[in-house]
Amino acid sequence: MISSTQQRVVGQPLNRIDGPKKVTGTAAYAFEHSLDDVTYAFPVQSTIAKGRIVSVDASAARELPGIITVLTHENAPRLKPQNNPELAVLQSNSVAYRGQFVALVVAETLEVARQAADAVVVRYEEQPHRVVLRADSSDLYKPDHVNPNYETDTASGDVEAALASAAVSIDHTYTTPAYHNNPLEPHATVARWSSDGVTLYDSTQGEHMVRDIVAKAFGLEPERVRVISPYVGGGFGSKGTPHPHVILTVMAAQVVGRPVKFALTRQHMFAVAGYRTPTNQRIRLGADHDGRLTAIAHDVVEQTATIQEFAEQTALPTRMMYAAPNRSTTHRLARLDVPVPAWMRAPGECPGMFALESAMDELAIACNFDPIELRIRNEPTVDPETGHPFSSRGLVACLREGAQRFGWQTRDPRPGRHSDGRWLIGTGVAASTYPTRRRPSTAIARVDREGRYSVLIDATDIGTGAWTVLTQIAADALDVPLERVHLEIGDTVLPRASLAGGSMGTASWGTAIVEAARKLLARLQEEHGVIPAGGLEAIGEGGENPEAKRFAMHAYGAQFAEVHVNIDTGEVRVPRLLGVFAAGRIMNAKTARSQLLGGMTMGVSMALHEESILDPRFGDYVNHDFAEYHITTNADVGTIDVSWIDEDDPYVNPMGAKGIGEIGIVGTAAAIANAVYHATGIRVRDLPITLDKLLP
Ligand code: MOS
Numbered sequence: 001m002i003s004s005t006q007q008r009v010v011g012q013p014l015n016r017i018d019g020p021k022k023v024t025g026t027a028a029y030a031f032e033h034s035l036d037d038v039t040y041a042f043p044v045q046s047t048i049a050k051g052r053i054v055s056v057d058a059s060a061a062r063e064l065p066g067i068i069t070v071l072t073h074e075n076a077p078r079l080k081p082q083n084n085p086e087l088a089v090l091q092s093n094s095v096a097y098r099g100q101f102v103a104l105v106v107a108e109t110l111e112v113a114r115q116a117a118d119a120v121v122v123r124y125e126e127q128p129h130r131v132v133l134r135a136d137s138s139d140l141y142k143p144d145h146v147n148p149n150y151e152t153d154t155a156s157g158d159v160e161a162a163l164a165s166a167a168v169s170i171d172h173t174y175t176t177p178a179y180h181n182n183p184l185e186p187h188a189t190v191a192r193w194s195s196d197g198v199t200l201y202d203s204t205q206g207e208h209m210v211r212d213i214v215a216k217a218f219g220l221e222p223e224r225v226r227v228i229s230p231y232v233g234g235g236f237g238s239k240g241t242p243h244p245h246v247i248l249t250v251m252a253a254q255v256v257g258r259p260v261k262f263a264l265t266r267q268h269m270f271a272v273a274g275y276r277t278p279t280n281q282r283i284r285l286g287a288d289h290d291g292r293l294t295a296i297a298h299d300v301v302e303q304t305a306t307i308q309e310f311a312e313q314t315a316l317p318t319r320m321m322y323a324a325p326n327r328s329t330t331h332r333l334a335r336l337d338v339p340v341p342a343w344m345r346a347p348g349e350c351p352g353m354f355a356l357e358s359a360m361d362e363l364a365i366a367c368n369f370d371p372i373e374l375r376i377r378n379e380p381t382v383d384p385e386t387g388h389p390f391s392s393r394g395l396v397a398c399l400r401e402g403a404q405r406f407g408w409q410t411r412d413p414r415p416g417r418h419s420d421g422r423w424l425i426g427t428g429v430a431a432s433t434y435p436t437r438r439r440p441s442t443a444i445a446r447v448d449r450e451g452r453y454s455v456l457i458d459a460t461d462i463g464t465g466a467w468t469v470l471t472q473i474a475a476d477a478l479d480v481p482l483e484r485v486h487l488e489i490g491d492t493v494l495p496r497a498s499l500a501g502g503s504m505g506t507a508s509w510g511t512a513i514v515e516a517a518r519k520l521l522a523r524l525q526e527e528h529g530v531i532p533a534g535g536l537e538a539i540g541e542g543g544e545n546p547e548a549k550r551f552a553m554h555a556y557g558a559q560f561a562e563v564h565v566n567i568d569t570g571e572v573r574v575p576r577l578l579g580v581f582a583a584g585r586i587m588n589a590k591t592a593r594s595q596l597l598g599g600m601t602m603g604v605s606m607a608l609h610e611e612s613i614l615d616p617r618f619g620d621y622v623n624h625d626f627a628e629y630h631i632t633t634n635a636d637v638g639t640i641d642v643s644w645i646d647e648d649d650p651y652v653n654p655m656g657a658k659g660i661g662e663i664g665i666v667g668t669a670a671a672i673a674n675a676v677y678h679a680t681g682i683r684v685r686d687l688p689i690t691l692d693k694l695l696p
């Protein structure tokens with residue numbers, strides 16, 4: 001544990017150390033790495049959702065000047081089998097979803113590659129497809145587990161009996177649409193083979209993860225694959241696993257014997273870079289006259305793809321959020337001819353808490369209880385699922401602090417009572433949570449003869465501030481000023497570390513860095529403080545957290561929203577949001593605030609704007625660009641007040657940091673939906689809350 005007296009830079013609102021490089025355009029993103037003799041790839045995508053390729057005629061494409069090759073399933077090199085069939089690109093003639101890559105053109109310029117891809121004629125034998133998620137479908141199935149490895153269903157007590165005898169109960173179904181991750185930097189990979197193996201510049205959330213998968217697919221020793229990714233323009237989960245373009249780029253570079261660059265267009269991303277599954281969530285709550293929950297049931301139906309299973313853990317937060325003696329959660333999947341769903345910011349918690357926190361609001365109204373008071377009344381003393389104590393649990397503190405800051409006390413709970421001209425005004429609240437985890441990582445700390453420190457770890461900064469925060473952690477752990485520490489991240493030549501995902505980057509990497517620093521200082525002490533000519537080095541391992549077996553570990557938050565709804569148009573405005581979080585010790589007040597602001601902004605987007613619209617005739621998403629896939633922009637965001645409570649959790653990791661990458665988005669949409677109800681008396685259970693749902 002770093003004692004707080006030692007802490008000099010951790011916690012401070014420091015500017016990003018990579019900021020000057022970003023604003024001067026010298027931070028090179030994957031596609032920007034310039035390589036001699038480079039070539040460009042552009043894909044051909046399937047125009048059917050299910051079936052097989054009968055023929056590929058690339059003769060016209062091959063005649064274009066500047067064309068180098070056209071890869072198809074007929075001539076592509078064979079890959080080694082691995083456990084994700086989606087990555088077995090160009091290995092067979094079968095088509096599992098519309099938009100799947102069925103050929104790849106490599107050319108001297110991007111323009112020629114794109115033109116040639118258009119000239120490739122693919123003939124298909126089309127089979128009937130099923131692409132629409134229906135909760136009442138007869139062939140839903142129960143997956144073996146839900147992501148990353150949780151029980152599919154849980155049950156304790158007798159939910160049905162408790163609901164039947166409850167003084168107050170509610171039973172509602174909430175739905176969320178498909179959403180697509182849209183990091184500002186689209187996915188891109190550059191690959192170059194040499195006698196040593198292959199080097200990739202990839203826009204990824206985890207270089208070592210990409211290395212392992214590429215090595216496996218091409219039958220290489222992992223040491224022969226190097227992945228470099230110092231700067232990444234956002235990921236949000238969609239770069240948390242490699243998508244087919246990564247394999248295709250490496251394959252193409254091997255075939256043409258020259259470096260290949262492959263950047264997905266925004267449109268490509270809507271088929272091949274993952275998305276959040278649509279969900280259908282039935283929530284049943286039973287309570288006694290005092291507003292104490294007697295039963296909680298959360299039944300989820302969502303989709304997966306035929307080519308690869310992805311089972312989102314949507315009901316997970318319902319397992320630990322509130323006390324109730326009778327409880328159950330289930331997940332059922334529809335296997336459809338669709339692209340493979342994937343990770344998207346706060347997978348599980350984000351859509352799951354929209355449903356649960358909307359339902360809690362509905363229960364509060366049914367019980368005639370204040371919704372904050374209802375939540376406090378159902379605060380569990382131990383994790384209801386495991387019986388473990390919480391390492392720390394700041395939900396009530398967040399709700400109370402938030403109520404104060406937001407001015408909740410003066411709220412008239414009756415809906416539709418408050419207006420300003422033609423605008424109805426309402427306020428809403430919802431709780432937020434996200435698990436606190438960490439994964440094994442390794443770091444090296446070094447000091448040279450001149451007293452300069454370096455810290456080496458294959459961490460990844462996807463725009464979150466990891467460059468800065470890890471330098472802060474290292475400086476304090478080494479007990480030196482920030483300027484004396486040189487950090488290296490984003491390259492598989494550095495010690496192996498876990499990926500930037502699951503809000504566990506700082507926790508995982510920081511644990512390894514603190515350990516490496518501790519060992520280096522011990523070595524220095526052995527040398528009586530005299531650095532030998534060759535310098536000193538120490539390796540720190542940050543393993544799984546042994547305390548995770550004894551404690552339930554989660555971050556919490558309270559989200560408050562004020563909405564204005566136009567009586568004539570149904571337009572919803574969100575002039576004011578407040579988020580109060582309890583996420584352990586905050587490592588950098590500025591980058592943390594940015595993370596939470598970004599999450600809450602995405603929450604506004606989820607509540608009001610985002611929706612991937614499927615065309616059932618073809619099986620793909622039609623609004624596949626920023627003109628039609630609406631996301632919240634500056635004009636949609638009013639005041640966002642982000643704050644946190646001081647939380648000292650000695651069990652999570654040596655820094656006491658719980659992770660802040662995802663909790664900001666959790667609960668925001670429910671707070672807004674609850675506020676819309678308060679403004680209008682209309683309960684929208686189907687996101688997004690668009691005008692049509694509020695007009696008569
Ligand atoms: Mo996040 S969806 O764990 O990258």
